[in-house]
Amino acid sequence: MTATDDAALAAGRCPVTGIGAREVSGPKGLPVLGVTPELAKDPLDFTLALQRDHGEVARVDLVPRGYVQLTDPSAIERVLTSNIANYVRGKLYVAFHVFMGRGLLTLDDADWRAHRKVVQPAFTPERVARGVDLALAALDDAFRSWDRAAREGGRIDLVHETMAFSARLLGEVLVSEDLSRPEQRFTRSVASALEVIFKNVSSVEELLLPKWLPTGYQRRKKAARRVFDRIIGRIAARRRARGETGDDVAGLIMESDLPDEALADNLVTMFLAGSETTGLSLMWALYELTRNPAVRREVEEEVDRVLGDAPPTFDRLDELPVTRSVVDETLRLYPSVWQFPRDAVEDDELAGRHVPGGTTVMVSVFGTHRNPRLWDHPNSFDPARFRDPEAQRPRFAYLPFGGGRRQCIGKPLAVAVLVAAVAAVCGRYRFALPYGRESVWPDAFITLFPPGFPADGIPVEVLRRDG
Numbered sequence: 421m422t423a424t425d426d427a428a429l430a431a432g433r434c435p436v437t438g439i440g441a442r443e444v445s446g447p448k449g450l451p452v453l454g455v456t457p458e459l460a461k462d463p464l465d466f467t468l469a470l471q472r473d474h475g476e477v478a479r480v481d482l483v484p485r486g487y488v489q490l491t492d493p494s495a496i497e498r499v500l501t502s503n504i505a506n507y508v509r510g511k512l513y514v515a516f517h518v519f520m521g522r523g524l525l526t527l528d529d530a531d532w533r534a535h536r537k538v539v540q541p542a543f544t545p546e547r548v549a550r551g552v553d554l555a556l557a558a559l560d561d562a563f564r565s566w567d568r569a570a571r572e573g574g575r576i577d578l579v580h581e582t583m584a585f586s587a588r589l590l591g592e593v594l595v596s597e598d599l600s601r602p603e604q605r606f607t608r609s610v611a612s613a614l615e616v617i618f619k620n621v622s623s624v625e626e627l628l629l630p631k632w633l634p635t636g637y638q639r640r641k642k643a644a645r646r647v648f649d650r651i652i653g654r655i656a657a658r659r660r661a662r663g664e665t666g667d668d669v670a671g672l673i674m675e676s677d678l679p680d681e682a683l684a685d686n687l688v689t690m691f692l693a694g695s696e697t698t699g700l701s702l703m704w705a706l707y708e709l710t711r712n713p714a715v716r717r718e719v720e721e722e723v724d725r726v727l728g729d730a731p732p733t734f735d736r737l738d739e740l741p742v743t744r745s746v747v748d749e750t751l752r753l754y755p756s757v758w759q760f761p762r763d764a765v766e767d768d769e770l771a772g773r774h775v776p777g778g779t780t781v782m783v784s785v786f787g788t789h790r791n792p793r794l795w796d797h798p799n800s801f802d803p804a805r806f807r808d809p810e811a812q813r814p815r816f817a818y819l820p821f822g823g824g825r826r827q828c829i830g831k832p833l834a835v836a837v838l839v840a841a842v843a844a845v846c847g848r849y850r851f852a853l854p855y856g857r858e859s860v861w862p863d864a865f866i867t868l869f870p871p872g873f874p875a876d877g878i879p880v881e882v883l884r885r886d887g
């Protein structure tokens with residue numbers, strides 16, 4: 421920033437446009453605590469109310485650290501692309517270091533580039549096609565117990581099933597192992613680790629209580645870490661003993677020049693970034709299809725007509741636009757990563773608002789995806805909006821995988837697997853929701869869960885379409 425820029429900002433003008441930049445406004449909140457209690461009650465409702473009452477660039481005063489919420493696509497575009505040099509991962513991302521160390525998600529700049537270059541080949545179309553085959557094999561196994569439930573009139577829990585599915589997929593893709601078996605304690609560890617990260621930025625327990633107190637939370641944190649260390653240590657030792665690195669993501673990292681700790685840091689990063697997000701997205705897609713029979717029938721018609729009895733392999737996915745639109749719409753209404761932060765290094769102007777250097781800006785994916793200025797009927801599940809050739813939206817109105825050069829590396833895999841999984845399930849099953857679960861508002865942690873989780877999931881009756 422030049423002296424002229426500084427002078428412009430001091431005079432309340434934007435150094436780029438010369439127009440007067442206004443201060444960011446927000447709710448008043450309580451003395452000292454700010455809006456912390458209100459936000460804690462229902463973070464998603466708070467996000468939408470903040471946007472409605474204070475606009476698309478709005479201030480949130482919190483303990484210990486506030487932020488500026490962004491739901492304006494032009495502001496988000498500036499943070500993620502055109503002024504990316506001014507925005508670093510920042511203080512809130514430090515919470516992710518507990519488990520992810522210095523891996524792809526947490527690093528900035530030159531270090532990040534080196535890691536991304538090593539891991540990127542794991543997401544070529546050939547590798548993604550293999551990932552879809554692994555996903556279909558995992559689903560085939562799950563379908564055996566679903567068939568039993570259908571025969572015996574039993575129920576399956578959609579949350580449990582989809583999370584076990586994604587844990588298995590991630591294990592196979594990253595380290596060529598099935599990590600979904602209960603004895604691996606992997607799925608539970610992923611959930612505990614994400615809970616710790618979430619509490620790290622938001623809870624009194626993590627911020628104020630001493631770590632040596634033997635609370636259930638501290639025990640879960642240590643147990644999760646032990647599970648990850650055990651899995652990764654065993655994999656690395658076995659491969660070193662065999663003198664081969666393997667043809668998976670672990671192999672790519674072991675063959676690279678990255679430091680030794682990059683293996684654990686990046687594998688844990690990808691376990692945590694990829695498994696719950698993908699599993700929950702599938703869960704929400706199946707949930708919405710169960711609630712919306714007309715949409716479900718459209719998907720069934722497409723799957724029957726296009727695929728018949730053939731599996732939805734990678735090369736067939738482009739032939740399933742209706743199924744794809746269901747996935748797109750699910751990720752709009754329930755973006756698993758519902759918000760993510762950056763810190764501004766120097767003063768900036770975002771959508772006409774002055775943002776001082778040092779501010780944390782929070783890209784609210786959830787708020788942007790339900791912004792009524794950008795979306796008609798923003799709270800309705802309407803996949804057809806993604807098939808409308810006339811529809812025009814700003815580039816960053818839709819960003820379930822983030823954007824710019826830090827866009828999710830797993831996006832091609834996640835999208836392909838979700839389309840294939842929705843097609844495979846709809847080709848064979850319908851579900852019936854229990855009383856009281858016909859309409860739910862998600863609970864927001866790092867990702868979006870159905871309310872009451874883990875005590876309550878989404879138990880459904882399973883019906884085979886062929887009777």
Ligand code: HEM
Pocket residue numbers: 524525536689690693694695697698701755756757760761819820821822823825826827828829830831833834
């Ligand atoms: C539906 C599923 C998924 C969603 C919604 C999702 C969402 C996101 C978002 C929003 C970001 C950007 C965060 C930021 O810019 O601060 C991100 C980054 C990332 N995701 Fe995903 N993700 C998904 C699946 C996956 C999968 C399957 C993997 C790995 C196999 C993965 C690995 C990563 C990694 C490593 C990053 C950091 C990339 C970088 O900064 O270079 N994600 N994800």
